Each structure stands twice: as structure tokens, then as C-alpha cells.
Amino acid sequence: MSKDTVLVVEDDQLLREVIEDLLHIHKIKVKTVGDSSEANDWLEEYIPGLIICDLFLPTVSGIQWLNSVSEGLVANKSSIILLSADHERTHEMLVGSPIQSLVKHQLKKPFKNDELVRLIRFFRPNS
Amino acid sequence: MNELHPLLATLVEEFLNERNKVRDATSVPLDVPLDVTHIQLSQNTKHLLLQINAHLTYDHFVSSVLEHELRTPLAGIVSTVQLLQAQLEAHEAELPDTLQKWCDRLEKLSTRMEFLLENMKQLHNNNYSSASAGKQTRKLTNWLINERKSLGELIKSSQILDLKLQMLDESFEYTTDYHLLSIILGTLVENASKYSPDKARMDILLEQSQEILRLKVIDNGVGLGANSSVHLIKAFQRGQEVEHIEGSGLGLSIAHAAAQRIQAQLVLYDNENAPGTTAELILSNNDICQKTLF
Numbered sequence: 001m002s003k004d005t006v007l008v009v010e011d012d013q014l015l016r017e018v019i020e021d022l023l024h025i026h027k028i029k030v031k032t033v034g035d036s037s038e039a040n041d042w043l044e045e046y047i048p049g050l051i052i053c054d055l056f057l058p059t060v061s062g063i064q065w066l067n068s069v070s071e072g073l074v075a076n077k078s079s080i081i082l083l084s085a086d087h088e089r090t091h092e093m094l095v096g097s098p099i100q101s102l103v104k105h106q107l108k109k110p111f112k113n114d115e116l117v118r119l120i121r122f123f124r125p126n127s
Numbered sequence: 128m129n130e131l132h133p134l135l136a137t138l139v140e141e142f143l144n145e146r147n148k149v150r151d152a153t154s155v156p157l158d159v160p161l162d163v164t165h166i167q168l169s170q171n172t173k174h175l176l177l178q179i180n181a182h183l184t185y186d187h188f189v190s191s192v193l194e195h196e197l198r199t200p201l202a203g204i205v206s207t208v209q210l211l212q213a214q215l216e217a218h219e220a221e222l223p224d225t226l227q228k229w230c231d232r233l234e235k236l237s238t239r240m241e242f243l244l245e246n247m248k249q250l251h252n253n254n255y256s257s258a259s260a261g262k263q264t265r266k267l268t269n270w271l272i273n274e275r276k277s278l279g280e281l282i283k284s285s286q287i288l289d290l291k292l293q294m295l296d297e298s299f300e301y302t303t304d305y306h307l308l309s310i311i312l313g314t315l316v317e318n319a320s321k322y323s324p325d326k327a328r329m330d331i332l333l334e335q336s337q338e339i340l341r342l343k344v345i346d347n348g349v350g351l352g353a354n355s356s357v358h359l360i361k362a363f364q365r366g367q368e369v370e371h372i373e374g375s376g377l378g379l380s381i382a383h384a385a386a387q388r389i390q391a392q393l394v395l396y397d398n399e400n401a402p403g404t405t406a407e408l409i410l411s412n413n414d415i416c417q418k419t420l421f
Contacts, residue, residue: 015203022210056195083202085195086248109198110205110241113213 003076003125005029007048009039009065010083011058019052019116026117028124034058036065043069047076049125052107052116055084063093070098079123082106132183135176190251194244201244205237231284238280239317246310246381250388261304267340268297270305271333274312278331281313282320287328294335301340303410307385311393314382315344315406322404323348340410347403 006023008030010016016032023030031046033039035058051073053062062082066073073080080103084090087106094100104123107116131139212230275290282288312331319329323346332343386393390411398405 010199012199012203015199015206018203018206018210022206025210025213054199085198109202110237111202113206113209 003047003049005031005046005048006120006124007039007042007046007051008032009034009036009051009053009057009062011035011054011056022113022117023120028117028120036060036068039065040069043072047072048078049076050079050081050120050123052081052083052120055082055086055090061093063090063097063099066099066102067097070102073099073102078102079104079125081119081123083109083111085109132180132187134183135180139176186251190247194248197244198241201237201240204233205241208233208237235283239321242281242313242317243378243381246314246378246385249306249310250381250385261306262302263305264300264302265305266298267301267333268292268294270308271312271331271342274309275331278313278316281317282329283323283325285325286320286323287326288316289328289330291330291332294333296335299335301410303389303391307389310385311382311389311391311408312342312344314378314385315408318378318382319344319346319348319404319406322346342408342410344406345398345403346405347398347401349403 006028008016008019008023010019010032011034013034016034020030020032031042031048033042037059051066053066055062057065060068066080072078080099082090082103082105084106085108087108090106094103105119107119208230212227212234215227215230271290271292275288278288316329316331323329327347329347330343330345332341332345334341334343383393386408392409393406394409395404395406397403
């Protein structure tokens with residue numbers, strides 16, 4: 001998979017499927033995973049141009065996980081969209097973190113499909 | 128025991144500081160760790176603190192963790208409805224209007240649920256901030272006209288929401304927490320819509336008479352008898368403890384809590400000589416800017 005694939009890290013299976021359907025309709029390449037471990041496995045072989053990540057994952061927070069893989073993401077200038085309900089708290093967690101400059105947008109759940117697609121098209125490379 | 132809730136931990140710390148002052152003053156050594164289970168308190172006090180801690184911890188869980196977690200399935204529902212609607216629009220000629228109507232209904236229900244979740248969180252955040260933190264002085268009429276734009280999202284698409292201003296002075300300013308006022312008004316409009324039929328009309332009336340300011344949401348729906356939420360409000364007014372809130376009660380209980388927070392009074396009554404209900408918010412006279420009106 002090339003850099004124009006969007007990696008979606010979301011622990012809720014049904015929401016993952018909905019996002020996957022939405023992106024397929026809009027002909028956007030997508031890989032969905034349910035937790036950080038699955039995401040790490042995928043990142044060993046591929047480099048995403050854009051990651052959409054839920055703030056709360058099963059074992060670590062989305063930001064903790066992103067920080068743990070920040071070296072590769074920073075080197076490849078990947079963009080990140082966070083799915084978050086509390087922008088203030090997310091902002092506090094982000095300040096000073098290695099991935100701060102990569103986070104382009106925080107999208108609140110529930111979101112408008114059009115808005116998500118628009119953001120992906122804007123921040124995904126080669127689009 | 129479980130970790131202490133931040134508010135209770137602060138209280139315990141204060142308590143320990145006080146004791147340390149006593150120790151310094153009396154030169155009696157007193158080594159008390161920051162753990163409520165080890166503090167030398169009576170069994171009753173300790174039991175009470177543990178109960179408060181359990182309540183605070185649950186409150187925190189409901190308003191932050193649960194609020195976030197509920198947003199995830201809600202996001203799935205909302206996005207699926209949008210996908211369905213997009214498909215319907217693409218095949219407009221082949222599908223019946225009923226499907227479109229059901230999609231619209233699902234969308235409205237999702238909006239209501241999101242509204243409740245957001246209000247729960249905002250009220251929780253407000254409860255743990257200082258009383259004056261969210262206060263602003265604004266022209267009330269401007270605020271209401273602005274609010275009117277977003278209130279349309281909370282009613283059924285066939286219903287009509289009209290805004291009427293009966294102000295002695297439309298430029299007069301009012302000091303309050305406008306975020307909480309938005310929560311109250313939104314909840315009352317949403318509640319009125321829920322208990323009113325399709326194509327019904329609802330009025331928002333801002334009324335200024337002498338020294339009293341009233342914000343009314345008037346509907347021509349089913350009236351108080353069929354509205355279970357009202358029993359909840361009545362229970363609050365009687366000072367009864369309401370431990371279990373379900374269904375439609377949640378919205379009004381949030382509105383009631385927010386009204387208390389801004390020192391306003393929320394009352395509901397049947398309309399005179401007409402069907403439906405009036406929800407009336409009586410705002411505290413203390414917060415009206417003297418320079419502009421009285």
C-alpha cells in the first residue's frame with residue numbers, strides 16, 4: 001500500500017466499518033485497525049500519509065500510542081486527525097508531545113461524513 | 128480504597144493543613160498520611176467521606192468517560208444515517224418517501240442524543256468551576272436572536288419555532304453564564320418539540336415586566352399530564368432525592384440543575400384556555416445590570 005492509504009485506528013468495530021464504507025464510496029484507500037498493537041504490525045510494512053486515530057484505545061490513549069511511533073511519523077511527515085470528544089483535554093495532552101505538529105485537526109464524534117471526507121482529501125498526500 | 132476524587136483529595140489536604148497548623152501551635156507531633164482510610168476520624172465521618180468519594184467518582188465516570196464512550200456508537204449511527212441519505216438521494220425516484228422520513232427521524236434523534244451528552248459534560252465541567260467562571264454581560268435580545276438559529280436543529284422538521292420579544296428596552300444587558308442559559312433554553316425547546324405533534328407551533332417568549340425577566344417556551348402539545356419529565360421537576364421542587372433518572376427526565380433534570388446554578392427558577396404549567404405547556408425560566412433580578420434598566 002502506498003502513502004495515500006489512510007490508516008484508521010478506532011476500537012469500535014461498527015464505527016470502523018462505517019468509516020471504511022464511507023471511504024470506499026469516495027474511492028479513498030483505507031486500512032482500519034482496532035488497537036495499537038494491530039496498528040504497530042501494519043506500520044512495520046507500510047507508511048500512511050494520514051492517520052485517523054481515536055483518542056481512547058483499549059490499552060493506551062491514542063496520543064500515547066502516536067507518541068510511541070512518532071519517530072517514523074515525523075520522518076515521513078504523516079498527518080494525523082484525532083477523533084476526540086473533548087478538545088480542551090486533548091489539547092492539554094498534546095502540548096509538547098512529539099506528534100503535536102503532525103496533528104492537523106481534532107474531529108468531534110459524531111461527525112459529518114462530508115466533513116471527514118473533506119479533511120482527508122485536504123490532508124492526505126497525493127490527493 | 129479507590130483513589131480519591133480530586134475534589135475530595137483537596138478537601139482532605141485542607142483538613143491535614145489545618146491539623147498541621149494545630150500541631151505547630153501545640154508542638155504535638157502528628158503524622159497523618161494523605162489517605163482517608165488512615166486519618167483519625169470517627170467511623171461515621173470516614174463512612175461519609177467514602178460515600179462522597181463513591182458519588183464523585185461515579186459522577187466523573189458518567190460525565191467524562193461514559194460521555195465519550197457513548198459518542199462512539201452515536202457517531203456510527205449518525206454516519207450510517209448520512210450514508211443512507213446519500214444513497215436515497217442517488218436513487219430518489221425509486222425509493223418511497225417513508226424511507227426518507229425515517230432517515231430524518233433518526234437524524235433528529237441522534238441530534239437530541241448528542242445535545243444531551245454535550246449538556247451533561249458542560250454541566251459537569253461547570254459544577255467543578257468557580258461560580259463566576261462562566262459569567263458574561265451581554266445584550267440578552269442579541270443572544271436570543273443568535274440562539275434561535277441553532278434551536279431549529281432540535282425540533283421536528285415540520286414544526287415551527289417562533290421568537291417573540293416583549294422587552295421594555297431591547298438594548299438592556301444581563302449578566303449570567305450564557306452557556307448554561309443555552310443549555311436550559313435548548314433543553315426546553317427540545318422537550319417542547321418532543322411532546323408536540325408534527326406541524327405544531329412553539330413560541331419562545333422573552334418577557335420583561337417591571338423588575339422580572341421571563342424566558343418562556345410555549346407549546347401546544349400534550350400538556351403536563353402525559354409528560355413524565357414534569358414529575359421529575361416536581362420531585363426536585365419538593366426537595367425529594369431523585370436517584371434514578373430515565374428517559375425523557377434526563378433533559379429536564381439537566382435544565383433544572385443548570386437553572387439552579389444561575390440562580391434562576393424553572394416552572395412548568397399547563398396553558399390557560401389552550402392545549403399544551405409553558406416552561407418558564409424566571410431569571411434572577413440580581414444579575415440585571417442596573418445601569419441599563421433599573
